[in-house]
Amino acid sequence: DGGITQSPKYLFRKEGQNVTLSCEQNLNHDAMYWYRQDPGQGLRLIYYSQIVNDFQKGDIAEGYSVSREKKESFPLTVTSAQKNPTAFYLCATATDRETEAFFGQGTRLTVV
Protein backbone atom coordinates (compact mmCIF):
# COMPACT_ATOMS: atom_id res chain seq x y z
CA ASP A 1 0.00 0.00 0.00
CA GLY A 2 1.66 3.20 -1.16
CA GLY A 3 1.48 6.63 0.36
CA ILE A 4 2.20 8.67 3.45
CA THR A 5 1.71 7.21 6.92
CA GLN A 6 1.43 9.40 9.98
CA SER A 7 1.36 7.84 13.42
CA PRO A 8 -0.13 7.85 15.88
CA LYS A 9 -3.51 9.24 14.85
CA TYR A 10 -4.10 10.63 18.35
CA LEU A 11 -1.43 11.59 20.88
CA PHE A 12 -1.68 12.92 24.40
CA ARG A 13 1.16 14.79 26.05
CA LYS A 14 1.66 15.79 29.63
CA GLU A 15 3.07 19.19 30.47
CA GLY A 16 6.87 19.21 30.16
CA GLN A 17 7.12 16.11 28.00
CA ASN A 18 8.70 15.76 24.60
CA VAL A 19 6.77 13.71 22.05
CA THR A 20 7.67 12.54 18.56
CA LEU A 21 5.28 12.34 15.62
CA SER A 22 6.11 9.90 12.87
CA CYS A 23 5.85 10.51 9.12
CA GLU A 24 6.86 7.74 6.72
CA GLN A 25 6.49 7.67 2.93
CA ASN A 26 7.10 5.09 0.22
CA LEU A 27 6.51 7.43 -2.73
CA ASN A 28 10.26 8.00 -3.23
CA HIS A 29 9.70 11.76 -2.83
CA ASP A 30 12.65 13.98 -2.00
CA ALA A 31 10.75 16.81 -0.29
CA MET A 32 8.92 16.43 3.01
CA TYR A 33 7.04 19.01 5.07
CA TRP A 34 5.43 19.47 8.48
CA TYR A 35 2.44 21.76 8.99
CA ARG A 36 0.38 22.68 12.01
CA GLN A 37 -3.35 23.38 11.70
CA ASP A 38 -5.35 25.31 14.29
CA PRO A 39 -9.03 26.29 13.98
CA GLY A 40 -9.35 29.53 12.01
CA GLN A 41 -5.58 29.72 11.39
CA GLY A 42 -5.09 27.67 8.27
CA LEU A 43 -1.96 25.56 7.80
CA ARG A 44 1.33 26.96 9.04
CA LEU A 45 4.72 25.58 8.05
CA ILE A 46 6.91 24.19 10.85
CA TYR A 47 9.87 22.59 9.02
CA TYR A 48 10.65 21.27 5.57
CA SER A 49 13.34 19.14 3.98
CA GLN A 50 14.31 19.04 0.30
CA ILE A 51 16.92 16.30 0.67
CA VAL A 52 18.27 13.78 3.18
CA ASN A 53 20.35 15.28 6.00
CA ASP A 54 19.12 18.80 5.27
CA PHE A 55 16.11 20.75 6.54
CA GLN A 56 14.95 24.34 6.96
CA LYS A 57 12.83 26.16 9.51
CA GLY A 58 9.39 27.31 8.55
CA ASP A 59 7.35 30.14 10.02
CA ILE A 60 6.71 28.55 13.42
CA ALA A 61 9.74 26.31 14.14
CA GLU A 62 10.25 27.41 17.75
CA GLY A 63 9.66 24.53 20.16
CA TYR A 64 9.95 21.88 17.44
CA SER A 65 12.80 19.78 16.05
CA VAL A 66 13.16 17.40 13.10
CA SER A 67 15.61 14.99 11.54
CA ARG A 68 15.98 13.59 8.02
CA GLU A 69 18.32 10.63 8.26
CA LYS A 70 16.44 8.59 5.65
CA LYS A 71 14.57 9.61 2.53
CA GLU A 72 11.46 7.78 3.73
CA SER A 73 11.22 9.33 7.19
CA PHE A 74 10.81 12.84 8.61
CA PRO A 75 9.91 12.67 12.33
CA LEU A 76 8.80 15.77 14.22
CA THR A 77 9.56 16.22 17.91
CA VAL A 78 7.40 18.58 19.90
CA THR A 79 9.53 19.72 22.80
CA SER A 80 8.57 21.08 26.20
CA ALA A 81 9.58 24.52 24.87
CA GLN A 82 6.45 24.56 22.68
CA LYS A 83 3.99 26.26 25.00
CA ASN A 84 0.80 25.62 23.06
CA PRO A 85 1.25 22.29 21.25
CA THR A 86 -2.40 21.22 21.07
CA ALA A 87 -3.15 21.13 17.34
CA PHE A 88 -3.58 18.94 14.26
CA TYR A 89 -0.22 18.10 12.65
CA LEU A 90 0.05 17.27 8.97
CA CYS A 91 2.95 15.80 7.03
CA ALA A 92 3.29 16.25 3.27
CA THR A 93 5.63 15.09 0.52
CA ALA A 94 6.47 16.07 -3.05
CA THR A 95 8.92 14.98 -5.72
CA ASP A 96 10.41 18.43 -5.40
CA ARG A 97 9.14 21.88 -4.49
CA GLU A 98 7.68 22.46 -7.96
CA THR A 99 5.49 19.40 -8.12
CA GLU A 100 2.22 18.22 -6.64
CA ALA A 101 2.23 17.77 -2.88
CA PHE A 102 0.45 14.95 -1.05
CA PHE A 103 -0.62 14.81 2.57
CA GLY A 104 -0.89 12.19 5.29
CA GLN A 105 -3.98 11.76 7.44
CA GLY A 106 -2.63 13.80 10.32
CA THR A 107 -1.89 13.42 14.04
CA ARG A 108 -4.03 15.18 16.61
CA LEU A 109 -1.92 16.17 19.61
CA THR A 110 -3.55 17.15 22.89
CA VAL A 111 -1.88 18.39 26.03
CA VAL A 112 -3.41 16.90 29.18
Place this chain on the structure above:
Amino acid sequence: KQEVTQIPAALSVPEGENLVLNCSFTDSAIYNLQWFRQDPGKGLTSLLLIQSSQREQTSGRLNASLDKSSGRSTLYIAASQPGDSATYLCAVHQAGTALIFGKGTTLSVSS
Protein backbone atom coordinates in the same frame (compact mmCIF):
# COMPACT_ATOMS: atom_id res chain seq x y z
CA LYS B 1 5.94 38.02 2.24
CA GLN B 2 3.44 35.92 0.31
CA GLU B 3 -0.14 36.06 1.59
CA VAL B 4 -2.94 33.84 0.33
CA THR B 5 -6.57 34.82 0.85
CA GLN B 6 -9.70 32.79 0.21
CA ILE B 7 -13.14 34.29 -0.15
CA PRO B 8 -15.73 33.49 1.02
CA ALA B 9 -14.79 31.81 4.30
CA ALA B 10 -18.02 29.78 4.19
CA LEU B 11 -20.61 29.04 1.56
CA SER B 12 -23.95 27.20 1.64
CA VAL B 13 -25.71 26.17 -1.56
CA PRO B 14 -28.52 23.82 -2.58
CA GLU B 15 -27.67 20.68 -4.47
CA GLY B 16 -27.23 21.13 -8.20
CA GLU B 17 -25.86 24.66 -8.14
CA ASN B 18 -22.67 25.63 -9.93
CA LEU B 19 -20.32 27.57 -7.68
CA VAL B 20 -17.00 29.40 -7.66
CA LEU B 21 -14.43 29.55 -4.89
CA ASN B 22 -11.85 32.32 -4.98
CA CYS B 23 -8.17 32.42 -4.06
CA SER B 24 -5.86 35.42 -4.29
CA PHE B 25 -2.13 35.77 -3.62
CA THR B 26 0.10 38.81 -3.25
CA ASP B 27 3.33 37.69 -4.94
CA SER B 28 3.02 36.41 -8.52
CA ALA B 29 6.46 34.72 -8.47
CA ILE B 30 5.08 31.23 -7.93
CA TYR B 31 5.96 27.80 -9.32
CA ASN B 32 2.41 26.52 -9.16
CA LEU B 33 -0.91 26.67 -7.31
CA GLN B 34 -2.65 23.66 -5.83
CA TRP B 35 -6.25 23.16 -4.68
CA PHE B 36 -7.03 20.72 -1.87
CA ARG B 37 -10.09 19.31 -0.19
CA GLN B 38 -10.22 18.57 3.55
CA ASP B 39 -12.95 16.61 5.31
CA PRO B 40 -13.40 17.14 9.08
CA GLY B 41 -10.60 15.57 11.10
CA LYS B 42 -8.84 14.28 7.98
CA GLY B 43 -5.77 15.10 5.95
CA LEU B 44 -5.76 17.04 2.69
CA THR B 45 -6.67 15.51 -0.64
CA SER B 46 -5.11 17.07 -3.74
CA LEU B 47 -7.70 18.14 -6.31
CA LEU B 48 -5.84 20.08 -8.98
CA LEU B 49 -2.35 21.43 -9.61
CA ILE B 50 -1.85 24.36 -11.99
CA GLN B 51 1.68 25.16 -13.11
CA SER B 52 2.61 28.84 -13.37
CA SER B 53 2.67 28.58 -17.19
CA GLN B 54 -0.86 27.13 -17.34
CA ARG B 55 -4.20 28.93 -17.40
CA GLU B 56 -6.48 26.14 -16.21
CA GLN B 57 -6.87 22.50 -15.24
CA THR B 58 -9.92 20.28 -15.23
CA SER B 59 -10.82 17.12 -13.37
CA GLY B 60 -14.36 15.82 -13.68
CA ARG B 61 -16.76 18.48 -12.33
CA LEU B 62 -13.89 20.64 -11.13
CA ASN B 63 -12.17 23.37 -13.12
CA ALA B 64 -9.43 25.57 -11.73
CA SER B 65 -8.10 28.68 -13.42
CA LEU B 66 -4.98 30.72 -12.76
CA ASP B 67 -4.25 34.36 -13.61
CA LYS B 68 -0.75 34.76 -12.27
CA SER B 69 -0.34 38.39 -13.26
CA SER B 70 -3.37 39.45 -11.22
CA GLY B 71 -2.67 36.99 -8.40
CA ARG B 72 -5.97 35.13 -8.68
CA SER B 73 -7.24 31.59 -8.98
CA THR B 74 -10.77 30.22 -9.04
CA LEU B 75 -12.12 26.74 -8.42
CA TYR B 76 -15.35 26.08 -10.29
CA ILE B 77 -17.54 23.20 -9.11
CA ALA B 78 -20.30 22.16 -11.49
CA ALA B 79 -23.58 20.60 -10.41
CA SER B 80 -22.72 20.50 -6.72
CA GLN B 81 -23.61 17.45 -4.61
CA PRO B 82 -23.91 16.89 -0.84
CA GLY B 83 -20.71 14.84 -1.04
CA ASP B 84 -18.86 17.99 -2.11
CA SER B 85 -19.36 19.40 1.40
CA ALA B 86 -15.86 19.99 2.81
CA THR B 87 -13.26 22.69 3.31
CA TYR B 88 -11.41 23.73 0.17
CA LEU B 89 -7.88 25.09 0.49
CA CYS B 90 -5.63 26.73 -2.06
CA ALA B 91 -1.86 26.91 -1.71
CA VAL B 92 0.98 28.43 -3.72
CA HIS B 93 4.47 27.05 -4.17
CA GLN B 94 7.32 29.52 -4.50
CA ALA B 95 11.09 29.68 -4.23
CA GLY B 96 12.73 29.61 -0.82
CA THR B 97 9.84 28.00 1.04
CA ALA B 98 7.17 25.33 0.93
CA LEU B 99 3.44 25.55 0.16
CA ILE B 100 1.76 28.65 1.56
CA PHE B 101 -1.92 28.18 2.34
CA GLY B 102 -5.04 30.24 2.50
CA LYS B 103 -7.44 29.68 5.41
CA GLY B 104 -9.93 27.83 3.25
CA THR B 105 -13.56 28.01 2.22
CA THR B 106 -15.98 25.70 4.04
CA LEU B 107 -18.64 24.51 1.62
CA SER B 108 -21.98 23.03 2.62
CA VAL B 109 -24.24 21.55 -0.06
CA SER B 110 -27.77 20.72 1.05
CA SER B 111 -29.98 18.10 -0.55
